[in-house]
């Protein structure tokens with residue numbers, strides 16, 4: 001970790017734009033290890049019970065393959081917690097938003113070949129209970145090259161500095177959706193092992209995967225320790241062990257659960 005440095009320029013870029021790319025954070029050998037673990041989750045070899053959600057896309061074409069979301073994989077495969085990606089992301093997030101940041105929860109989102117389902121425009125903060133401290137960061141790392149065609153991330157620069165956009169709930173899968181379009185956004189194509197981080201208030205989205213290969217992403221969310229406790233005290237921990245259950249499992253239904261107990 002000694003060689004990992006986040007410059008003042010990078011911190012300033014994140015503050016101003018609400019996202020930041022870190023190239024080549026994790027080396028290829030480690031990515032191969034992550035792929036094996038990831039594939040075991042996707043194949044169901046590591047059972048996560050209700051913390052697996054398979055989401056079909058809205059349109060007819062996208063009904064062929066489901067996007068798979070695995071919530072809190074590190075609970076089911078503990079070594080992830082102390083693994084390189086999680087440690088490095090914790091370090092970077094503390095540099096960006098403060099030393100009190102801790103991992104809140106992690107998830108895997110796999111867009112399989114031809115699973116042409118978008119992740120709709122949204123801001124993560126739209127799903128939260130009313131947090132007194134809104135510092136939060138989400139790290140997104142692909143295990144496959146992330147491209148426009150397989151669903152790389154798009155961000156609206158500086159949207160985290162503006163009032164939160166109005167979100168509506170899609171009847172079908174419960175996801176919250178806000179206005180957003182590609183013309184106001186930037187897309188971030190990434191090599192496996194490179195990472196993009198975004199602020200909890202940054203509007204983002206991804207296209208569906210129209211290619212014949214997978215788009216596997218590992219996502220780690222961090223916020224201040226005191227705010228993680230604040231959530232937990234109110235009965236929410238982003239996992240299948242919540243008191244509040246969501247029958248319409250979806251890509252973002254863990255976030256909908258937060259809304260329900262507000």
Ligand SMILES: O=C(O)CCC(=O)C(=O)O
Pocket residue numbers: 109119124138151204205206217219
């Ligand atoms: O992986 C994706 O395509 C979307 C991820 C996302 O929206 C999120 O982590 O909030």
